[in-house]
Amino acid sequence: MERMSEEQEKPKTSRFQWFIYAFLIPILFGITVALLVFTITGNNIFETAKEFSRKVPFIASVFDDTNSRSQEVMEEQLIGLQAEVKDREARISQLESELDSKELEIERAGLEKQRLEEEISELTAIKEENKRAFKDIVKTYENISAKKAAPILTEMKDEEAVKILSNVNSDTLAAIMEKMNPEDAARYTALLTAAKEKGGVSDN
Template structure:
């Protein structure tokens, strides 16, 4: 029984050895020699094998064929890319123009702001000067005798007279009113009353 099994196994080994020696090893050797010869003769073996594989029905599915683009396709792609570059350049130009305009606008607004600040400073200085001048006028009427001040104030416009009368001291105001005619005293008393009523509202 054991001998029969051994004989079967030997037959299997013998067939495999025969296959190796008679077919597989010579085939590998022949392929190696062919590859060396083709390489030395200047043939690109891998490209050639790829071409042959692409022509075979079943193997062509395994080989990934990379199609080279045609001249027309390359030119079209170049034109598209150039058009895209021009579009980007136009966009950049627009952005730069907008930025330039914004910078000019900022400069103009800063100049206007500077001019307005100068005008405010000038008006503030004039206002301060007017306040000082008015205080001096009020002080003059306060130091002047009521007999001389009363006729001058009655000759002024109601607005000017009222402005001075509302800013002088109470005792000076009383003295000036005493030296006015009853009509003028009544008129200015009414104006002073209206002024103080307006301030209280």
């Protein structure tokens, strides 16, 4: 039995060896020689295979499908990149618009601040001028006679008269009060007392 199995295995082994020596090794040798020849002659074996495959309908269709798919992928990527670029350009435009708006707002605020400062300066100057003019008025009432000053003051509004009377010196005030009739003198005395208690009459 053992001899029969050995005899049956020998033909199988010899057939496999025959396949290797007669078919596989020559093919591998031929491929090696072909690659060597193509390399020496400067031909690109892959480009040649590609040209050959184009002549064979089935292989050419496989290459065409691969190329078309890769081209579709590249076009999709290109469209995606273009959309991203447009989005970023739109965002940049929006930020530039916001920046211009902020700069305009800052410029307007600066102009408004400058206008207010100028207005404050003008009002301050007017106030100082009015203060000097009021001091001149007070000095005038201190220099004229009490007999002339008393009737002028009684013709004024009480607020204006009290303001002047509260700023003249005490001697002038006493002299003017003496030249007023008792009713006016009593009224101005009460008004002056109330104004001093509030502390809001003096222009100094």
